[in-house]
Every structure is written in structure tokens, then in C-alpha cells.
Amino acid sequence: MKAIIKYISSIFKALKSLFRGMAVTGHYISHPKEIITQQYPENRETLKMFDMFRGEVVLTHNERNEHRCTGCSACEVACPNGSIEIISKRIEMPDGKKKKVIDKFVYHLSMCTFCNLCILSCPTDAIKMSQDFEHAVFDRSQLTKVLNKTGSKLMEGVR
Amino acid sequence: MYDFKSLTDSIHTSLSAGLSPIMVTIIEFVIIAFAFMILFTLLGLILVYAERKICAFFQLRLGPMRVGKWGMAQTAADAVKLIFKEPLVTKNADKFLFNLAPFIIILSTFLALGAMPFAKGLHALDFDIGVLYLTAVSSIGVIGILIAGWSSDNKYSLIGAMRSGAQVVSYELSVGLSLLTVVVLAGSLQFSEIIASQEAGWWIFRGHIPALIAFVIFMIAGTAETTRGPFDLPEAESELTAGFHTEYSGLKFAFFFLAEFVNMFIIAGIGATVFLGGWMPFHIGNWEGFNRVMDFIPPLFWFFGKVTFLIFLMMWFKWTFPRLRIDQLLRLEWKYLLPINLVNILVMAFIVLKGWQF
Missing domain, CATH: 3.30.70.3270 (Alpha-Beta Plaits)
Structure with a gap:
């Protein structure tokens, strides 16, 4: 009996964790403003390197x-x-x-x-x-x- | 609702006016073959682009942006590159089988694509055993994968091919059983009848919880059958370089690549047809007015809309979940999906017997 309960609860636990993962990626795809890629040669004028950057x-x-x-x-x-x-x-x-x-x-x-x-x-x-x-x-x-x-x-x- | 049967019938009658029946059949075959080839190429180009873009957005990237506006021409450029690449063959490869493998895979995808109901009357092969035919034909592909892995004289290819053999053979069961759950409801194996039986509402809504469980299992097993997503063990690039198609290059590699994406379309198409009503618009029981409004949207849009949704879902799986190990993969199938599926089909048969479905 215990084994059956464990089996069934493991299925629901797995589904819950899978949905949690999908919620994270779903958040990413629904928030295109958070994209971190920069289009380098095009954004040359507005590009700002971070403060600690060591250029020369x-x-x-x-x-x-x-x-x-x-x-x-x-x-x-x-x-x-x-x-x-x-x-x-x-x-x-x-x-x-x-x-x-x-x-x-x-x-x-x-x-x-x-x-x-x-x-x-x-x-x-x-x-x-x-x-x-x-x-x-x-x-x-x-x-x-x-x-x-x-x-x-x-x-x-x-x- | 526009019935494509009138179009196909008019083509048939105009052809048979001046030609012998055999010639008419041959010409019709050629027309259908051309239509499917064009569809195949278009699907490949669009799906590869969509995959790269969506995968990028899931990972907070932009994806291809340079070739054309928003990188639209990227896949066309890739296709041109692949066509002009040199087809290399390893020294000790079995030349005949090596060249045969991509064609077997392409063949299985084409045969499966033939049974897709795209719209009312737009249906190349409408067998009375459609579901059985489709599951049978889509599993021919694994022979191609096995041949490719065996003949390329590469240990990684061989490991990848063996894994894909174990995987596809196991998950074929779950796909078949979850489809059977709906076949029990619809009472037919013919795709056109399965769609017609969903006139009052799609099976996923009308079939209570068992239909929902069957749909989830179908999506999991279908993703595994296309060797995609979290189940991409046969090509696991971090372990096996590229798995069964390591040694392929140029156009032959493009065949494997295209077949993978078109297989995804086929799985999404079967899922849409069986669970979400295919080209059937969204109907609710006997709400006449609502159903009439929904009928104004053409069936082609309904079909491709549903397929797009399911493909997006599969891409979501792929770019969220980590890859399974081979033992976890087989445990998922034999210890979880298969027993749940068997119980599920029993419950569904009981529901149908009692006439409890909506």
C-alpha cells in the first residue's frame, strides 16, 4: 500500500517540478525586454561597458x-x-x-x-x-x- | 465550410476528359508528390527558423538576426550551404547502407505526411485504418537511424543508433495506446471519421480526465519518438558528438535534419487531429450561434493553428527540461507511462461502455 502511495505521489511531484521549470522558461519567453543579447556594431553609439571593465x-x-x-x-x-x-x-x-x-x-x-x-x-x-x-x-x-x-x-x- | 473535395474532383474530371485512367492516376500521383515535396521543404525552412528563434527567446537571446530582416533568410542560406557542401563518406563505411539510410528516414516521413488531414477533403490517403497506418509508418524511421549508425563505422554513431532503437521501440507503445484511448471514444481508426466525430466538441474536452491523461502521455511519448527535446539521447551532442548522423555531411545530413523537424510536425499533426479535432473548428455542444461564428475561420487555419501550438509546446519541453539518462528514459516508459496508459484505456473503455462522455 505504502509503495502505491509513493508511486502516485512521485508522479505528482515530478509533474509539479516540471511545471515549475516550464514557468521559468515561460516567464523568459513572455518578457522579451529582458533579452540580454546586444547587437554590437549597430548599438555602438549607445553601448556602455560595465564600470570595472579594463579596456586600456x-x-x-x-x-x-x-x-x-x-x-x-x-x-x-x-x-x-x-x-x-x-x-x-x-x-x-x-x-x-x-x-x-x-x-x-x-x-x-x-x-x-x-x-x-x-x-x-x-x-x-x-x-x-x-x-x-x-x-x-x-x-x-x-x-x-x-x-x-x-x-x-x-x-x-x-x- | 469550404470542402476541398470540390477542387480535387474538378481536377480529376478535367484530367479524365482527355486521358486514359492510368495516365490520370499517374498525373495525380505526380501532382500530389510535388505538393508534398514543396510542403516538406517549406516546413523544414520554417520550423528550423522557428526553432532557432524560440530557443533563443527561451534563453534570453535574440537568435539569428543578421541574414535578412530578423534573420528571416537564415535557414535559406543554411540550406544553400548544405547543398554545396561535399558529401564525405568514411573509409570503412558500408557505402550502400550509408547512402540508403537518409532515404529510409525521408521515406517514412513522407509516408506519414501522406495520411495527414489538412482540411476538409484535403487528405491524400484516407485509409479506414489511418491511425494504425500512421503509427506503423512513422516507426520505419528507426530502421533508417539504425542503418545510419551501423554503416558509418563510428562507435558514437553505433551507440546513438542503439539508444534510438531502444527508445523508439519502447515509446511506440505509449503513442499507440494513448491514440487507442481516443479511438475507443471515436469508434473508428479512420482519420476523417475521428475528425467528424468531434463536431460537437474536441475529444480532449469531451473525454473527461482519461482523455487529458492520454493527451499528456501522447505529448511525452511523441516527443520521445521524434528523438527530440529531453529525449534526444540518440544524438546527445555532449556525449556522442552528433550520435547517429556524426559521419553525415552535406545534403545527406540535411535529410536527417529535415526529417527530424517534419517528424515533429507529424506528431503535432496527429495530436491535433486526434485530441484537438484536426481541422474541426472549436465547437461547444449545441450552441448554434457560437459554432456558426467559429465555422467562418477556415479549416486550414484551425489545423495549422493547433499544430503550431503543439509544436510550440514541444519546443518548450526541449528548451526547459534536462536530457534524461538512458536508464531513466526506459524507466519512465516501462514503469510509469505504460501502466498509467493501460489503466487509462480501461477507464476510458468503461466510460464509453456506460456512455458517460459528453
């Missing part, structure tokens, strides 16, 4: 063409595969002191693994990861970038 390293400049990089080369040391080279120079300040500033912030995108260690190691928050991910170019040499803009200088008060 950029040196932030403000509107007066100033950056926050002091040339301490902590990022160069932190980089595990040598994607960053900091070429610094010494300039003479108006008060006669000599100061070290960056000449070129060279970034090899072709070698970068987007590990984020350079950004974490930067003491002045000069560099960050951008959202840009369309890196394809026709020549490998274009992947070596100089990140500081021409004529840019160190922001006041950053040391």
Missing part, C-alpha cells in the same frame, strides 16, 4: 592639459611583463632647483594583460583603465602608445 591604460589629463604623473615609475616596476616604460627628464625650475618630470609615458598595448597592477600601484592616481575596447589596428607599431599629450605638464600640488 590611459593617463588622465584635465582641461588645462595637466596630468598627475610624477614619473616615480612605480607602475613600471609593478608591471609583470614590461608594458610600461617611463622616460623621464630633468628640468630646471624657476627657483634654480632641478626636478624630475616625465618626458614620455610609453605604453605597449600589445604586451599588456590588463591585470590592473599598475593602476593599483600608482601613488597619485594618475592612470586608470578606460572603457574603450576596439583595439584593432593595421600595424603592430600602432599598439605602442605615448600616453602623455604633447605640452602637458604636472598638475599643481601633486608630488
Whole structure:
């Protein structure tokens, strides 16, 4: 007797669980707004990557063409595969002191693994990861970038 | 309600005016064959597109979107690709059987498609043993699957073919018995009479709970018989690469692929005909006005609407449930579906004997 009750209840249990599964997929098909596929080349204008996305390293400049990089080369040391080279120079300040500033912030995108260690190691928050991910170019040499803009200088008060 | 018999009769009389009876028969055969070939191709194209789209929507994707508006021309492009692909044959394959297998499968689908009642009078083969013929013919396909698996000299193909043999032979029983439940009600094996007996209402509503149980069992067993959905063990792509059609390419693969989708249409068509009244509009007992309004919708729309609904249901099964293991598959059939079905048919016979159906 017990076996028969178990047999019959197992059928109803199975049907219940099957209907529960069908309710989930039924919800999906009846809510086309929840579709997560993005049509990439068409939605280029409106496409927004998520906040933590690591596209490429950029040196932030403000509107007066100033950056926050002091040339301490902590990022160069932190980089595990040598994607960053900091070429610094010494300039003479108006008060006669000599100061070290960056000449070129060279970034090899072709070698970068987007590990984020350079950004974490930067003491002045000069560099960050951008959202840009369309890196394809026709020549490998274009992947070596100089990140500081021409004529840019160190922001006041950053040391 | 438009009767297609007037159209077919006019074609027949205009042909027999100037030709001998044998020629008339041959020409009529050719016309019907062409009609079914066109239907077959159209069904394949539409169902593959529908499957890909619906499967995508069930998984919160968009599916094919690039070829044509909303990816409409995707299946046509796929068909062109398959036609131009090279038909490869494995080195140690049994060449004759290897080439024969897709044709046996296509043959069984065509034979089954012939017995489909599409609308009033639009019915190629109306045997007085229609249900028996259809169940017999649709199980020829498994021979094709077995031959394909055996001849392609591939262990995965062979395992897939053996699984499909076990599966189709078992589930054939449930399909037959659940159809018999309604045959008991309708009192006939002929499809046109089964449909005519549903004039006052479809059997699924009039046959109390046993008809509903039979319908559920038919849908489960029918899905298993087309080797689709949660029962796609013969081709289980994560275990057997592609099962019995691993070694097939090009047009021969397209045959297997098309046959699978048209088989789904056939199972949905049988289900619609036997349980949901085929091309018969939705009638309620003797509500004359309501029945008259329903008669304005043409029978073709009723038939294809019901079939579309059942196909959607099968796709829903496929994209919701996980695949069964072979032992679970056989346990479901022999320990659950078959005993329930036998009890169900007894209850139905008792109901009919007492005249309790509506």
C-alpha cells in the first residue's frame, strides 16, 4: 500500500517540478525586454561597458592639459611583463632647483594583460583603465602608445 | 465550410476528359508528390527558423538576426550551404547502407505526411485504418537511424543508433495506446471519421480526465519518438558528438535534419487531429450561434493553428527540461507511462461502455 502511495505521489511531484521549470522558461519567453543579447556594431553609439571593465591604460589629463604623473615609475616596476616604460627628464625650475618630470609615458598595448597592477600601484592616481575596447589596428607599431599629450605638464600640488 | 473535395474532383474530371485512367492516376500521383515535396521543404525552412528563434527567446537571446530582416533568410542560406557542401563518406563505411539510410528516414516521413488531414477533403490517403497506418509508418524511421549508425563505422554513431532503437521501440507503445484511448471514444481508426466525430466538441474536452491523461502521455511519448527535446539521447551532442548522423555531411545530413523537424510536425499533426479535432473548428455542444461564428475561420487555419501550438509546446519541453539518462528514459516508459496508459484505456473503455462522455 505504502509503495502505491509513493508511486502516485512521485508522479505528482515530478509533474509539479516540471511545471515549475516550464514557468521559468515561460516567464523568459513572455518578457522579451529582458533579452540580454546586444547587437554590437549597430548599438555602438549607445553601448556602455560595465564600470570595472579594463579596456586600456590611459593617463588622465584635465582641461588645462595637466596630468598627475610624477614619473616615480612605480607602475613600471609593478608591471609583470614590461608594458610600461617611463622616460623621464630633468628640468630646471624657476627657483634654480632641478626636478624630475616625465618626458614620455610609453605604453605597449600589445604586451599588456590588463591585470590592473599598475593602476593599483600608482601613488597619485594618475592612470586608470578606460572603457574603450576596439583595439584593432593595421600595424603592430600602432599598439605602442605615448600616453602623455604633447605640452602637458604636472598638475599643481601633486608630488 | 469550404470542402476541398470540390477542387480535387474538378481536377480529376478535367484530367479524365482527355486521358486514359492510368495516365490520370499517374498525373495525380505526380501532382500530389510535388505538393508534398514543396510542403516538406517549406516546413523544414520554417520550423528550423522557428526553432532557432524560440530557443533563443527561451534563453534570453535574440537568435539569428543578421541574414535578412530578423534573420528571416537564415535557414535559406543554411540550406544553400548544405547543398554545396561535399558529401564525405568514411573509409570503412558500408557505402550502400550509408547512402540508403537518409532515404529510409525521408521515406517514412513522407509516408506519414501522406495520411495527414489538412482540411476538409484535403487528405491524400484516407485509409479506414489511418491511425494504425500512421503509427506503423512513422516507426520505419528507426530502421533508417539504425542503418545510419551501423554503416558509418563510428562507435558514437553505433551507440546513438542503439539508444534510438531502444527508445523508439519502447515509446511506440505509449503513442499507440494513448491514440487507442481516443479511438475507443471515436469508434473508428479512420482519420476523417475521428475528425467528424468531434463536431460537437474536441475529444480532449469531451473525454473527461482519461482523455487529458492520454493527451499528456501522447505529448511525452511523441516527443520521445521524434528523438527530440529531453529525449534526444540518440544524438546527445555532449556525449556522442552528433550520435547517429556524426559521419553525415552535406545534403545527406540535411535529410536527417529535415526529417527530424517534419517528424515533429507529424506528431503535432496527429495530436491535433486526434485530441484537438484536426481541422474541426472549436465547437461547444449545441450552441448554434457560437459554432456558426467559429465555422467562418477556415479549416486550414484551425489545423495549422493547433499544430503550431503543439509544436510550440514541444519546443518548450526541449528548451526547459534536462536530457534524461538512458536508464531513466526506459524507466519512465516501462514503469510509469505504460501502466498509467493501460489503466487509462480501461477507464476510458468503461466510460464509453456506460456512455458517460459528453
